[in-house]
Every structure is written in structure tokens, then in C-alpha cells.
Amino acid sequence: MTTDLADKTSAGVHDVAISPSSEASKETSGGGLLRLLGPGLVTGAADDDPSGIATYSQAGAQFGFGLLWTVFLTTPFMIAIQLVSARIGRVTGKGLAANVMEVAPRWAVLGLVFLLVSANTFNIAADIAAMAEALSLVIGGLNHEHALIFAATSTLLQVFVPYRRYAPILKFLTLSLFAYVATALMVNVPWGEALLAAVWPQVSPNADYFLMVVAVLGTTISPYLFFWQASQEVEEMNQGKVDPPLRNQRKKDHPELRRMRIDTAVGMIFSNAIAFFIILTTATVLHAHGVTNIDSATQAAEALRPLAGDFTFVLFALGIIGTGMLAIPVLAGAAAYGVAEVFGWRASLEARAPQAAGFYTIIAAATVIGFGLGFTGIDSIHMLVWSAVLNGIVAVPIMAMMMLIVSNIKLMGHFKARGWLIGLGWIGTANMAVAVLALFWSFGHAAL
Template identity: 60%
Template sequence: MKKYIPSFLRHVGPGVVTGAADDDPSGIATYTQAGAQFGTGLLWTVFLSLPFMIAIQLVSARIGRVTGKGVAANLRQHLPAPLLLGLVGLLVVANTINIAADIAAMGESLKLVIGGSAHFHSLMFGVITVLLQVFVPYRKLAHVLKWLTLTLFAYVATVLAVHVDWGRVLYDLVVPKLQFDGGYWMMIVALLGTTISPYLFFWQASQEVEELRLKGGERGTDDAVKRDLARVKQDTWIGMTFSNIIAFFVMVVGASVLYAGGVHDITSAAQAAEALRPLAGDFAFWLFAGGIIATGLLAVPVLASSAAYAVAEAFGWEEGLERHWREAKQFYAIITVATLVGTALGFTPIDPMKALYWSAVINGVVAVPIMAAMMVLTTRADVMGRFTSGRKTRWLGWGGTALMGFAALMMGWDLVH
């Protein structure tokens, strides 16, 4: 066991943490709603998005490792300042809304488990996540986040605790049952927006920079870069696959329990946990609710920190979770404000699902130009040197950009109509 623990911490890197953070409480709510509303009919989308998700995260991680700078710091050198600041501003708004939904879901879930006030629990989680980021250096915080990734196995255990028609599941994976109504396609757009999110690009690239700083901050020899890029590739493949497998299991639970039980409308992750209790029993409820709390503790720091990295890099401020707060006051101020404002939104009459919808719209708008700019950067020798992305990554990266462009157009169509 003593040998296993350091080995686990050594081999789980930014890619796995990024993938796990993608399955935040808001994502869990979206996946559960997809299963509750359409049964197993949308499971195929999880595997459709996977190669594009892997490619774009590989691009962001490669940019961070090769250049030693985050995504926004690189874009600052190649995009007009007003455009970059506009994109970063929208990212901060979307992340803050996402934080609000995640912290509210965590508070509601803890209330379901132990009672008390959901608002008090939410405030507690907001303060805890701020303290973790401000006062725990990256080298220690990274280990905490790595261990939190294991909590996602709660959703695998939930599947084992309920009855699943695996024949139907496998059939719908191989033979997708397409529908041509607006709700079906908008759910596909929501799933794409949940799995391919801009905050993940900024986070993973910046974590590669943090890892580089822990080694002394030097880029190293070409051989050292090659070794790190091989590690990045393996780490990202594992992380994104893990993320989508968890999404798959959450959708299976929604389809097998809620859809089969006649519950077709889920508005939050906490409501999903509560709906499971009478249909699947206390054990499934406890697993699902506990998973919401644990994934929130993982995702909220990622959301807040990615916003802080983007803003600090765009303005050229000192940044980094390894730095003491006195060395990067603006960076930590953004983390604190984004988290506490997100927490405060839970005390207002704002409808969390409508807020999440607008967050998805903003993410869809922001993702496309950022992905396109990243794809251009990763093919430029003056930026990447000899470590430009390979042909397969380029094709899949541009394919993912086109897919998110389609998703943005579909959201625009839905808003107009």
C-alpha cells in the first residue's frame, strides 16, 4: 500500500484531474436529465464527443508544456486585446454561474443527507474552496484534487446498485435512435457544451505550466519535452475517457431508474439524488448525493482557478496556485470573488437552471474562437518550435471546433425561435 500511494499521485496528472472536473454537479444534472428525458437514446453522444474532447485537451496541454505559458498568455501575443478581454470576460461570467449552480447543488445534497440549511451548507462549501485555493500551495492542492477524482467511482457503484437493461443499453449504443424534435437536438447541444468547455482548456494548460514550475521553470531539452508530451498524451487520454465513462454511467442511471420510473424532468443534481431514493433505495441515494458533494469540491476550484488564470494571463499579472497570495494578489482576488459571488447567487431568486442555460450559451459562444485560435497556435512553428501537433490531432481538433460551432449555431437558433 505504501508503494501504491506515491505511484498513484505520481502518475495521475492534470489531464485526469481536468477530466474529473468536467463531471461537476452541473454536468451530473445534465447527464441525469438526458437519461431521464430520453432514456438510453442519447448514450451514443458520450462516445461521439470523446475523440474531439481528447484532441482539444491535448492541444491545450501541449501549448502549456511547450511554451511554458497558459492559453490566455499565448493568445495575448496573437489576438487583439479587446477580443481577448471580451472572451475572457465571458469566460469569467460563465464560470461564476457554473460555480453558483455547483455550490447550490452541494448545499442541497448535504441537506438531503444530514438536514440543516442548504444555504448554510453552500456558504460553508464556498468558504472551504476559497481557503483551499488561497492557502494550500499547488504541490499539495494537486494531491487533494487527484484523490478527489476517485470519488467519481460512486456513480459506477450506483449503476451496480440499480437494475439496468444492458441489452437495451448496448443496442442503443450501436444503433442510435435519432429524433427530429427540437428538445432532442438541444439536449445534444447541452451535452456537447458540458463535455467540451472552455474553462478546461485554460485549466489544463495552466496546470502544465505549474508542473513545469515545480521542476524549476525551465523548458528543458528536446528529449525532456518529448517525455513530458508522452506523459501528457497518456494522462489526457485516460482523463477524458474516464470523464466520459462516468457521464455514460450517470446517463444509464437516469435512464434505468428515472426514465423507467416515469420521472422525466430533473432540474438539479440534488433533485436527481432525491428522486432516486424511492425508486432505487437508500444505498443508491447515498452514493449519488455523496458523489455530488465530492465532485463539487473538485470542480469549484478548477472553475474559479481557470477564470483567474485567464484574467491574470490576459493582463500580464503574476499568477499561479504555487505562488503565495502576497505574490499574486490579483490572481487570488479573482478566485475569491468568483467563488463568493457564485455562492451568493444561491441566495437570490435567480432560477439556477435558467442561469445554467445561459452559462451554456456563453460557453458555446466562447469555445469556438478560443478553440480555433488554439488550433492555429499549435500548428505554428514560431510558437511551438518542432513540437507542433500531429496530423491526427489537427483533424480531430478542427473537427471538435466545427462541432462546437454547430452547437453554438443550434443554441442561437433556439434563442431566436
């Protein structure tokens, strides 16, 4: 009887230890913040993929410190829209595509998901090419061989490593972004001039300037991030670490809401902080020395070598590889979640391959096609342009539908969003619409 009592007591203590309210109390401790970080952190870090690095590098090289202000402008809107996607996934227990089908006809959702998959595939192609070039710069070798290694490794990890083990790997890869903090600290930054430009920008009213502003906005707020974070919240829920969908809970102020707010805010601030340091470094080194045209992340790394030294070059190049290994599974995974949810397939990185064959087929196909595009002769810049255009087409309607979903009491119950989240979300959607219109205008203007 003593043993039974001890077992019951131990079980009771264990139950208390894993309950949400107990976890919430632990979160105030020093190590508690790390336990709170997950989907939001990984999503934010994946936004700084090699393609994003190329965009931020060009912003710094072409306009110096003149576009640092965009990082601060986008941060609150980025936090709001990503928090909306996280909230939708956690409250409903379903991914974003499954929820969008509740407010839009299936044919429209199919069209948006098709464009998402296409944009992500071009983005994967550009990222794989950049990673292969970066590794060739550091250790030598053939680009195509390196590209094959990266594509195969990413696909195999997603297919054969269950989510509960793969999630910590993605979380660990976020550390690679600190390479860009280190590179900024290794160059002689005129901090007074840089910070003044960030808070009091001198706008250049010309087409090139506005095109770059649009590019930075489009790189920072991307549709694949919405799909990924919503689905990751569902993955976390299905691991049994937390309660079932929040919509079924009576408590309005659930600890999971606080956890999502902290996780998402930290992830997006971290993402934009890295963008800030990339612009800062390239502005300080490249723009100051007359290097004003950067076509890829690897070109930025190579340009840094004679001006900032070999160690800065290596750090910048290795950062490209690390962020690519984080971004490719997010891009492929976001595409797979979207397709699988539309067709009603099982969509989970925790499932074994035979249990979610369609889901893993999309992951493999997006990565393999992305790898194959590297043999077509299409340069990474053209792939990024197509990715930007397709993302622009997808982003605004998806953001608008997300705002309709998160404020829908039928879908969200008493967890529907209110106040500042609704306001920032709609303002962010409007800003993105203006940015996309400007993007199309700039492409039309360039074609004339």
C-alpha cells in the first residue's frame, strides 16, 4: 500500500509539473524563456534565409544606412500577423489552409496554395544555389555537388526524423544567425550616423529606392511564414505537451496565449534584428567603398573579403549555409501543409512516411524541383524575382482572410482577436497591399 501511495503521489506531482498553469509559473524563471521559444523563434529565423540575406545586403550596399528604418517599421506588423497565424492554429487545432477553406471557396484556396507552392519552390531553388556557392567559396568543390548534399539532407531529415526530435534541430539552427551579429561587430561601424539614419531617414524619391523598400517589405512578411507557424502550433499541440484546441477551453486567459505572444514577439524581433545587422555590415563595408550592386548573398560575402578580412567573409558565408538549412524545410514544409490540408491528407512531421505519403511527397517534390532548377540555367536573381511576384499575389488575400478568421467568433470562439491585434493586423495588410501594388508598378515601369 505504501508503494501504491508513493506511486500515486509521484503521478500527481508529475501531472502538476506538466500542467499549463504550472508551466506558466516556471516561465518567469531565468531558464523559462527558452522553454517558451519554439514555433515563433524558428519562423522568425527562417525569414532570414539566403534570399533574404541577398535582399538586405543589396539594401545596405545600394543605399547605405538609408533603409535601416524599414526594419523598425515592419517589426510591429510582422509580430501582429504572425501572432494571428499562431493563434489560428492553436485555437482551432487546424492549419491555415484548412481554416481559409472555411471562409473562401475551395477553388480559390487551391489557386492560392498553388501559387504558394510555386513561390516556395523558386525560393528553395535560390536558397540551395546560394548555399552551394557559399560552401564552394569556403572549401572549394563543385556547386552542383554541394547543392545535392543540402537538398538531400534537408529532405531526409524531414521525412525520417519525427517532429519531436526535428524541432530542437531547427531551434538549434537559429544560432547560425548570430554570425551576422558577429560580422557587424567586427567592422568599424559609425554608430551615430547609422542610428540617426534609422530613426530619421532621408528618403530618396526615386524608383530604385521604392523598389528596394518593397523588396525589404516582401522579404520580411512572406506567406510561407503564415502557413508554417500555424501548422507548427498544431504540431506542438499534438505532441501532448499542452491541452487540445483552445476553442474547447473555457478559460479565456489561457497560458498558451501568453506563451505564443512571447515566442512570436521574440522570434520576429530576432529576425528583424538580424536584418538590421546585415544592412549595417554591408552599408559600412560595401557602400562606403563604392560597392553598390549585390546580386546574391554569396556575392555579398565575396565582396566583404578584401574589405573586411577573411574571418568576416567566412562568418558571412557560413551564416548563409546555416540559415539555408533552417529555411529550406520551412519553405518545403509550408507548401506541404497547405496542399495536404486542402486535399484532406494527413499533414504532420511527426507521422511516418507511409502514414502521410502525400504530405512528404510535396516536401520531396518542392525540394527536388528546387534543386533541379539549378541545372536549367536560370540565375538566382530571376528565381527571386518570380518568388517575389508570386508571394505578392498570395500575401494580401491570405492576410485578409487570416484577419477575417481570427475575428470570427464561430471559428475562434471566445478566443477571437480584439483590440490592438486586429488594428495592427489590418494596417499591416493594407501596407502589404500598397507594397505589392508598388512592386507590380515597378516591374511594369522597368518593362517600358
